[in-house]
Amino acid sequence: MIIACGGWTAAGANAGPAELAGTAACVTCHRDKVSTYGATGMSNALEAAATCDILKSHPKLEFRDGKYSYEITRQGDGSTYEVSDGEKKLTVPIRWAFGLGQAGQTYLFQIDGSWYESRVSFFNEIQRLDITIGAQTEKPRTLVEAAGEVLNRKQESECFGCHSTGGVHQGSVEAATLVPGIQCENCHGSGARHVQALKTGDTANFAMPKLSAMTTEEMSDFCGRCHRTWAQIAANGVRGVVNVRFQPYRLTNSKCYDAADPRIRCVACHNPHEGRVRETSYYDSKCLACHGAGRSRATTAARVAKMCPAAKRDCVTCHMPKVDLPGAHHRFSDHEIRIARKNDPYPD
Ligand code: HEC
Ligand code: HEC
Ligand code: HEC
Ligand code: HEC
Ligand code: HEC
Ligand code: HEC
Ligand code: HEC
Numbered sequence: 001m002i003i004a005c006g007g008w009t010a011a012g013a014n015a016g017p018a019e020l021a022g023t024a025a026c027v028t029c030h031r032d033k034v035s036t037y038g039a040t041g042m043s044n045a046l047e048a049a050a051t052c053d054i055l056k057s058h059p060k061l062e063f064r065d066g067k068y069s070y071e072i073t074r075q076g077d078g079s080t081y082e083v084s085d086g087e088k089k090l091t092v093p094i095r096w097a098f099g100l101g102q103a104g105q106t107y108l109f110q111i112d113g114s115w116y117e118s119r120v121s122f123f124n125e126i127q128r129l130d131i132t133i134g135a136q137t138e139k140p141r142t143l144v145e146a147a148g149e150v151l152n153r154k155q156e157s158e159c160f161g162c163h164s165t166g167g168v169h170q171g172s173v174e175a176a177t178l179v180p181g182i183q184c185e186n187c188h189g190s191g192a193r194h195v196q197a198l199k200t201g202d203t204a205n206f207a208m209p210k211l212s213a214m215t216t217e218e219m220s221d222f223c224g225r226c227h228r229t230w231a232q233i234a235a236n237g238v239r240g241v242v243n244v245r246f247q248p249y250r251l252t253n254s255k256c257y258d259a260a261d262p263r264i265r266c267v268a269c270h271n272p273h274e275g276r277v278r279e280t281s282y283y284d285s286k287c288l289a290c291h292g293a294g295r296s297r298a299t300t301a302a303r304v305a306k307m308c309p310a311a312k313r314d315c316v317t318c319h320m321p322k323v324d325l326p327g328a329h330h331r332f333s334d335h336e337i338r339i340a341r342k343n344d345p346y347p348d
Contacts, residue, residue, distance in 0.1 A: 019190045019192045020165065020166045020177075020179065020183075020185050020190060020191075020192065021185065021190065021191040021192045021194075021195045022179070022183070022185075023037075023179075023183045023184050023185075025191065025195050026184055026191060026195075029198070030184075033184075033273045034184075036273050036274045036275075037184070037273045037274070039275060040273075040274065040275045041099075041100045041102050041275065041276075042181065042182040042272070043181045043182065043183070044100040044180075044181050045098070045099060045100065045162075045163040045164070045180075045181050045182055046096055046097070046098055046099075046160070046163040046164045046180040046181050047096070047097045047100075047180055047181075048095070048096060048097075048180060049078050049079045049093070049094040049095060049096065049097060049107075050077045050078060052079075052097040052105075053101075054097065054101045054105055054122055055072070055074060055079045055094070055097060056074065058072075058074075058122070058127075059073065059074035060072070060073055060074070061073075061122065061128065061129050062129070063120050063128070063129035063130065065120075065131065065146075067085050067086050068083060068084070068085055068140065068146045069083070069084050069086075070082070070083055070119075070120050070129060071083075072094065072107070072129070078093055078094070079093070079094045080092065080093055080094065081093070081094050081107060081109055081118060081147070083119075083143060083146055083147040084143075085143050085146065088143050090143050090144065090147055092109040092110070092111060092147070093109065094107045094108070094109055094118075095107075095108055095109055095110060096108040096180075098159065098163055099163075101122060101124050102124060102330075103123070103124060103125075103328055103329070103330035103332075104121045104122060104123045104124060104133070104328065104329065104330065105121060105122045106118055106121040106132055107121070108159070109147075109148070111144065111147075111150075114150050114151070115150070115151045115156050115159075115173075116144075116147060116148035116149060116150050116151065117132065117148050117149050117151060117159075118132060118147070118148045119131065119132055119135050119138075119140070119145075119146060119147060119148045119149070120132060121133070123328075123329040123330070124329070124330070125329040125330060126329050130327075130329065131327070133325070133327040133328050134327070135149065136327055153171065153172065154171070156173055157171050157172060157173055160173045160178065162226040163180075163181070163182070164178050164179060164180050164181060164182070165178075165179045165180075165181065165182060165183040165185060165186040166178060166179050166183075166185070166186075167179065182226075187211065187222075187272065188208055188209065188211065189208070189209055191208065193205045194206060194207075194208050212267075214265075215259065215260060215262075215265075216257075216258065216259050216260060216261055216262060216264055216265045217259040217260070219265045219266050219267060220248040220251065220252060220265075220266060221248070223247075223248060223266045224248040227246060227247050227248055228246040228248060228249065229248050229249070230248055230249045230252040230253075232249075233246050233249035234249070239348045240346065240348055241323055241324075241325060241326065241346050241348075242325065243348060244323045244325055244332045244334055244346075245325060245328075245332050247266070247335040248266075248335075250334055250335035250336040251264070251266075251335040251336070251337070253336050253347070254335065254336045254337040254338060255337070255338070256290065256337045261290075263286070263289045263290050264290075268286055268289075269283060269286050280314040280315075280316050280317050281313060281314055283315060283316045283320075284313055284314065284315055287315045287316075287319075291307050291308075292307070316333070318340065319337050319338060319339070319340065320333050320334055320335065320337055321333075321334050321340045322334070323346070
C-alpha cells in the first residue's frame with residue numbers, strides 16, 4: 001500500500017508522452033503561463049534532494065519514535081537519511097523529495113536497487129518531521145522497516161507517474177528521461193510536433209488538443225488521473241475523512257455538481273497554470289455564477305440575501321469547510337459543497 005499519498009494507488013497514471021519538447025521550449029510563445037506555472041505545487045511536485053528548498057532550509061531534522069531515531073542532515077549538495085535503533089545505524093542518501101510541502105513532503109531513497117518511501121515526512125504546519133501519513137499504525141520489526149516501506153515496480157511507476165513527467169515507460173521508471181514535477185506536456189500531451197510545426201509553417205501538425213473543450217465530467221476525470229476519479233474512490237471504498245483529499249469524488253457528490261455545467265468544472269475555480277487562490281472572497285463569484293442567476297438586475301447583496309439566509313460573502317468558509325485529515329497536519333477544503341452544521345457527521 002502506498003502510504004504517503006492517500007492510502008492506495010490509482011491504475012493507469014502515466015508520466016506523460018514519450019517524446020517531450022520540454023517546458024523550456026514553450027517559453028518563447030507562452031511566457032505568461034510558463035512564468036506563473038513555475039511556482040505552483042504541481043510544477044514542483046517532485047524535487048531532487050539537491051534543489052529541494054525544505055531540505056536546504058532545514059539542515060538538520062530529527063525525530064524519535066520508540067527506540068528508533070531519525071536524522072536528515074544536509075551535506076554539501078545532498079541530504080542523508082539516518083535511522084538508528086540504538087545499536088545499529090542505517091545511512092542512505094535521499095534521492096527525491098515528493099511534494100512541494102504545502103501539506104507535507106516525503107522522501108525516496110534506494111537500498112539494493114529498490115525504492116523505499118521514508119517512514120517519516122516533513123510537515124509544513126509543524127515545521128518538523130513526524131510519521132508519514134498512513135504509516136502510524138505499522139510496527140517496524142527491523143531497521144530497514146523502520147527506515148521506510150519498499151515499493152514494488154507498480155507502486156514505483158505510479159508515484160513517479162503522478163509526480164513527474166516523461167519518466168515512466170511501459171511500467172518502469174527511467175531516470176534518464178524523467179523530468180521532476182508535472183510539466184506542461186503531462187497535461188497537454190507532447191508539444192514536439194506543435195513546436196516543430198511552428199518553426200516550419202506546417203499547419204497540418206500545428207494544433208494541440210483543446211483541453212478547454214472538455215465537459216465538466218471529462219475534466220473531473222482528467223484531473224482525477226492523479227487527484228483520483230469519483231469512480232475510483234467509489235469502487236475502492238475509501239470512506240470517512242480520508243477521502244477529503246480526493247476532490248473529484250467530493251465535488252461530484254455535492255448538490256452543486258452537474259456533469260454538463262461548465263460553471264462547476266475544476267478550472268472554473270482553479271487556473272491550472274497558477275497556484276490555488278487562498279483568499280476566500282475570490283470564490284464568491286464562482287458560487288454566484290449559479291446561485292445568483294436569473295436576477296441580474298438585483299444587486300449582488302440582494303441576490304445572496306434571498307438565497308443564503310446566513311451570509312453574503314466568503315461562501316466557501318462555511319460551505320466548503322476545511323477538514324482536518326488525521327496525521328496529515330493539514331486541513332483540506334471539502335469539495336462536497338453543502339450546509340455543514342457543527343456536529344453533523346462527515347458525509348462520505
Ligand atoms: C513558436 C511559438 C510557440 C511555441 C514554441 C509553443 N507554442 Fe503553443 N501555441 C502557439 C500559438 C501561436 C498557439 C495558438 C494560439 C491561440 O490560438 O491563441 C498555440 C496554442 C497552444 C495551445 C492551445 C490549444 C488550445 O487551443 O486550447 C496549447 C495547449 C499549447 N500551445 C501548448 C504549448 C506547449 C505545451 C508548448 C511547449 C512544449 C508550446 N505550446 C510551444 C505558439 C507556440
Ligand atoms: C499528473 C498528475 C496530476 C494531474 C493530471 C493534475 N494534478 Fe493537480 N496536483 C498533482 C499533485 C502531485 C499535486 C501536489 C503538488 C505539491 O504540492 O507537491 C497537485 C496539486 C494541485 C492543486 C493545489 C496546488 C497549489 O499550488 O495550491 C490544485 C489546485 C490542483 N492540483 C488542481 C488540478 C486541476 C484543476 C487539474 C486538472 C486540470 C489537475 N490538478 C491535474 C497532480 C496532478
Ligand atoms: C494517483 C496519483 C498519485 C500517486 C500514485 C502518488 N501521489 Fe502524491 N499526490 C498526488 C496528488 C493529486 C497530490 C495533491 C493532493 C493531496 O495532497 O492529496 C499529492 C500530494 C502528495 C504530497 C503532499 C504534497 C504537498 O505539497 O503537501 C506528498 C508528500 C506526496 N504526494 C507523496 C507521494 C509519494 C511518496 C508517493 C509514492 C509513494 C505518491 N505521492 C504517490 C497524487 C499521487
Ligand atoms: C495540470 C494540467 C495542466 C498543466 C500542467 C498545464 N496546463 Fe495548460 N491547460 C490545462 C487545461 C485544463 C486548460 C484548459 C483551461 C480552460 O478550459 O479554462 C489549459 C489551457 C492551456 C492553453 C490554452 C488556453 C489559454 O488559456 O490560452 C495554453 C496555451 C496552455 N494551457 C499552455 C500551457 C503551458 C505552456 C503549460 C506549462 C507551463 C501548461 N499549459 C501546463 C491544463 C494544464
Ligand atoms: C453549476 C452551478 C453551481 C455552482 C457553481 C455552485 N452551486 Fe451550489 N447548488 C447548485 C444547485 C443546482 C444546488 C441544488 C439546489 C437544490 O437542490 O435545491 C446547489 C445547492 C447548494 C447548497 C445547498 C446544499 C444542501 O446541502 O442543501 C449550498 C449551501 C450551495 N449550493 C452553496 C454553493 C457554494 C458556496 C458554491 C461556491 C463554492 C456553489 N454552491 C456553487 C448549483 C451550483
Ligand atoms: C457564516 C457561514 C455562511 C456563509 C459565509 C455563507 N453561508 Fe450559505 N448558508 C449557511 C447556513 C448555516 C445555511 C443554512 C441556513 C438554514 O437552513 O437556516 C446556508 C444556506 C445556504 C444555501 C441553501 C439555501 C436553501 O434555502 O436551501 C445556499 C444556496 C447558500 N447558503 C449559498 C451561499 C453562498 C453562495 C454564499 C456566499 C455568497 C454563502 N452561502 C455564504 C451559512 C453560510
Ligand atoms: C466551486 C469552486 C471549486 C471547484 C469547482 C473546485 N475547487 Fe478545488 N478548491 C476550492 C477552494 C475554495 C479551495 C481551497 C483554497 C484555499 O483556501 O487554499 C480548493 C482547494 C483545492 C486543492 C488543494 C487541497 C487542499 O485543500 O489543501 C486541490 C488539490 C483542489 N482544490 C483540486 C480541485 C479539483 C481537482 C477540482 C475538480 C474536481 C476542484 N478542485 C474543483 C474551490 C473549488
